[in-house]
Amino acid sequence: MRSLLWFSVITLFLSPLVFGFGLRVADYPNDDGTRLVISWEKLPPPELEAADPDSYILERSTGSDGDFAPAAVISKLDPTLTTTDQDLNKDEKYYYRLSCTSEGIVWVSEPAGPYTPVENWYNTGRTNVLIGILLTGAMVGWFISQGKKGRSQYLRPIAGLLALDEAIGRATEMGKPILYSSGRGSMNRPASIASMNILGSVAEKVASYGTPLIFPNNDPVVTAVAQEVAREGYTKAGHADKYNSDNIYFVTDSQFGYAAAVDGIMMRERPATNLFFGTFEAESLILAETGNSIGAIQIAGTDSSIQMAFFIVACDYVLIGEELFAASGYLSGDPQVVGTLKGSDYLKIVIAILLVIGALLGLLNQTWFVNLFVTA
């Protein structure tokens, strides 16, 4: 009987003490079924208030009495009282418990579960984006249909694009080439697509004047696209024979290697006009200042607000913000393309109204309106 009592005492100290503890598990919203959110009550639990350990271990198992393995270490100071368990399987059932070893006592909470992560097929946190895209699409679509019907639509003059003819004419008169650069963007960037669209119009114009167009490239895919676009431009102008694919070539994908190469071309070829349209990074000022030093007329447009500042200082004309994306419609005059520009212009008015409403409601401490635009 005495030995049985000792055995019970020893067993009690070697086995963990299991306590009820408020461990809550929920599915992670809008995910691919690989995450669960685990939250807990304020630590320490009543049994450990005296010991007050610094950290606890969150353990996970696929069975309530199975082998629990550590999933995360939880600090008692964690103010969120929440953690996310990742890389789970949506076909498994999971149990969770907290454990802690303090002053020789192994404390574990009662297992919570089973819980299974749910795979979501629609991200409800992005409904506002979907509504925005549908509204934008509808507005742009309506203006495109207006364009198809042949209704004329006014576009405000853009100084940088009005100067394009003058810049090309200047290069022609001086008998010097035109240098074109689309920067460092790959073809999946809207700024690169916009740049290719501008290149089409530029190629058409230079083909008519017989001015050489040099386009050193940073991306091999952009090179291939640019060659096709320029060839089409020359063909449209009726001067396909003047197109020289050797003038549009890949240089390097290294950022400063590209900057050095384009600078070198500027210093050797002395172009009368430099056109910088696309995605630019730190090389923007290196290119624009070198162009400035050789006295070239320079027109630039980029989607980066930081690089735009450098271009404004060093170039003669700069397309600001959406003007880069508007350029192709402006140059081609295609009523359908112009329709998309009108659509985005009207959207700008809508956004301005929403901003004013949001600012006014914000001043009245009403945040619900701003929260409508928060995405997950």
Added chain:
Amino acid sequence: MLIQFFIPSKLSSSVYNEITNWAQLIYAFALIVGVFGLVKYHLGRVSRKSDGWIYNLVTVVSLFLMAFLGFAFGRKDGGAFMWIFNYFQAPMQASVFSLLAFFVASAAYRGFQARNTEAVLLLLSAVFIMFGIASVGNSIPPFAEIANWILMNPSMTARRGIFIGVGLGTIAVSLRVILGVERTYLGKE
């Protein structure tokens, strides 16, 4: 890509990954075409003995040398490939990057000439921001506070206006591409 943004399921992300893998493959093949074009261009200039043809020759020789060293001996640390990269290419790139300091100075000199009221405002803003961010000015309370106010209010306001314009322009371009309204970038009318 657009649909994937709204569908978080595993199928959607695996389709997305597959497409991006294909994009990588296309890029790799395009790189071969690009290098072929590069060699053709430079060898053409060498054969015609164009001005500065020796630099074209250096480019071609460097290209083949690096490719040979990389394929033959690998890119391990201490190898010839990495030695050339660390002691030739990296310093040359750093040199070009460092030119930016001088270009910023010359651009600032032109940009900050106080010709009219707007230019004077720009000059004053630049002075406050330069002193406010530099370590010496940061210790003078008014400079740091004014610089921070300029960056967080007028500057941020203007940048957000540009962001909205760029965002709308991006949507317009994307819609033109999706709807097939504009196909110039495909080499078509």
